[in-house]
Amino acid sequence: xxxxxxxxxxxxxxxxxxxxxxxxxxxxxxxxxxxxxxxxxxxxxxxxxxxxxxxxxxxxxxxxxxxxxxxxxxxxxxxxxxxxxxxxxxxxxxxxxxxxxxxxxxxxxxxxxxx
Amino acid sequence: xxxxxxxxxxxxxxxxxxxxxxxxxxxxxxxxxxxxxxxxxxxxxxxxxxxxxxxxxxxxxxxxxxxxxxxxxxxxxxxxxxxxxxxxxxxxxxxxxxxxxxxxxxxxxxxxx
Numbered sequence: 399x400x401x402x403x404x405x406x407x408x409x410x411x412x413x414x415x416x417x418x419x420x421x422x423x424x425x426x427x428x429x430x431x432x433x434x435x436x437x438x439x440x441x442x443x444x445x446x447x448x449x450x451x452x453x454x455x456x457x458x459x460x461x462x463x464x465x466x467x468x469x470x471x472x473x474x475x476x477x478x479x480x481x482x483x484x485x486x487x488x489x490x491x492x493x494x495x496x497x498x499x500x501x502x503x504x505x506x507x508x509x510x511x512x513x
Numbered sequence: 514x515x516x517x518x519x520x521x522x523x524x525x526x527x528x529x530x531x532x533x534x535x536x537x538x539x540x541x542x543x544x545x546x547x548x549x550x551x552x553x554x555x556x557x558x559x560x561x562x563x564x565x566x567x568x569x570x571x572x573x574x575x576x577x578x579x580x581x582x583x584x585x586x587x588x589x590x591x592x593x594x595x596x597x598x599x600x601x602x603x604x605x606x607x608x609x610x611x612x613x614x615x616x617x618x619x620x621x622x623x624x625x626x
């Protein structure tokens with residue numbers, strides 16, 4: 399199985415600021431995914447990040463708000479820009495299980511609180 | 514509009530008994546379904562899956578049943594153990610590659626010793 403780490407594990411930020419979340423995988427993967435879990439809600443896919451190309455965003459999410467970088471096959475960042483209290487969530491990155499596209503490994507998540 | 518629903522936010526079961534977690538979906542185009550388990554401060558971990566061509570898949574203590582006509586699936590855990598206490602997410606795949614999952618809101622299972 400893939401080992402995924404995220405930094406920071408949690409943060410408390412002021413509204414109007416930005417936070418960049420890092421996701422590191424211990425093996426090379428083609429696709430990485432970023433999810434959000436708002437309080438009491440389900441996991442929602444924000445975007446899919448391929449190495450060397452623009453991220454693909456889901457409906458309701460835009461690049462200006464959630465810019466993503468994917469500089470290599472083991473690393474990605476998600477930035478939450480111009481934060482508001484509504485951005486308070488757990489943000490998780492995930493990767494496909496090799497050869498089994500229907501299954502994903504998830505990172506431990508980043509708990510973000512915006513005050 | 515919630516495409517994947519888990520109407521029970523929580524469930525308590527006695528150790529050794531059966532736990533049944535339910536999931537309903539609205540999109541008939543979903544063709545693959547998964548269950549994930551999540552402990553506090555950890556990411557979800559894959560538990561079991563089922564393709565729409567099957568109606569049952571079993572893996573040890575875990576069995577998933579799919580009723581396509583009712584757009585309903587359930588996860589059975591038997592016998593339940595205290596270590597099974599976690600939040601369980603039902604997820605459905607909405608495209609041919611199975612990469613875009615739609616998750617339910619989760620059910621918190623508590624297995625009481």
